[in-house]
Amino acid sequence: MxxxxxxxxxxxxxxxxxxxxxxxxxxxxxERRPKDPNxxxxxxxxxxxxxxxxxxxxxxxxDGVGTKLELAKETGIYRGLGQDLVAMNVNDLVTxxxxxxxxxxxxxxxxxxxxxxxxxxxxILDACEESMCALxxxxxxxxxDVYGEKGFDLAGFAVGMVDEDKIIDGKNVKEGDVILGLRxx
Numbered sequence: 001m002x003x004x005x006x007x008x009x010x011x012x013x014x015x016x017x018x019x020x021x022x023x024x025x026x027x028x029x030x031e032r033r034p035k036d037p038n039x040x041x042x043x044x045x046x047x048x049x050x051x052x053x054x055x056x057x058x059x060x061x062x063d064g065v066g067t068k069l070e071l072a073k074e075t076g077i078y079r080g081l082g083q084d085l086v087a088m089n090v091n092d093l094v095t096x097x098x099x100x101x102x103x104x105x106x107x108x109x110x111x112x113x114x115x116x117x118x119x120x121x122x123x124i125l126d127a128c129e130e131s132m133c134a135l136x137x138x139x140x141x142x143x144x145d146v147y148g149e150k151g152f153d154l155a156g157f158a159v160g161m162v163d164e165d166k167i168i169d170g171k172n173v174k175e176g177d178v179i180l181g182l183r184x185x
Contacts, residue, residue, distance in 0.1 A: 041169065046092035047160070049167065057167065059098035059160040063088040064153065073150070078116050081154060082123020089158035090131045097168040098160030100131050105138035106155040110147030112140065120154070133158065 009016050027043050040049035040057055047061035065084050072078050082105075090100045105124055107117060117140070128135045147153075 040164065040167070045169075046095045047098065047158075049096065049098075049162070051164065055163045055165060057098075057162050057164050059093050059096055059162055060158070061089055061092040062155060062157045063092060064155045069153065078119040079123040082120040082125070083127040084123075085120075085154050085156040086124055086127035086131060086133075086158075089156045090127075090133065090160075093158055093160040095168065096162065097166050098162040100133035100158055100160045102134045102136040102159055103128050103131075104136050104157045106141075106157070107138070107152060108141045108143055108147065109152035110142070110144050111149045112142050113150075116152075124156075133160075 023044050030043060036050075038051040040051060047059040049057045049059050052058050063085075065081050065088065068081060068084055072081050085105065086103055089103060093100050103124070105121075107120070109117075125135060
């Protein structure tokens with residue numbers, strides 16, 4: 001297989017411009033509605049923040065594994081999908097300073113394959129343990145009229161907590177700050 005060294009989202013059929021426009025559309029729709037005073041910040045960040053009393057905020061996010069599904073199908077290696085699903089969500093929480101509390105998963109499929117989904121769940125459980133968050137539950141939806149027999153999609157939802165005065169939002173970043181890079185597993 002020859003890989004295009006100049007592969008872009010656009011060449012893959014994904015429009016960054018349309019995605020950005022969609023976020024702006026969502027923001028516009030929300031601006032026309034009353035804002036809950038407990039919401040911190042706005043739409044477009046990695047995680048949403050909600051004041052729950054005192055100085056505490058709940059942080060929540062949702063993410064999926066995207067086209068990694070196709071790689072797993074090609075290789076027959078599914079455990080990493082579970083790890084990636086948790087990681088994408090937990091990373092979205094910690095970028096804002098939140099400590100992960102719990103995780104929920106969503107699996108939609110054409111036909112339930114307990115071997116494949118068992119491998120994915122093992123990866124989810126390992127990643128939750130490594131991230132020090134609980135797997136609180138989830139949903140498995142068999143939808144044979146929507147997905148082919150081997151078709152499926154995954155989504156995850158994570159919730160964390162952060163003190164409002166410890167939220168990382170970039171407002172206090174200044175020249176001379178130290179940036180840490182952590183090795184990926």
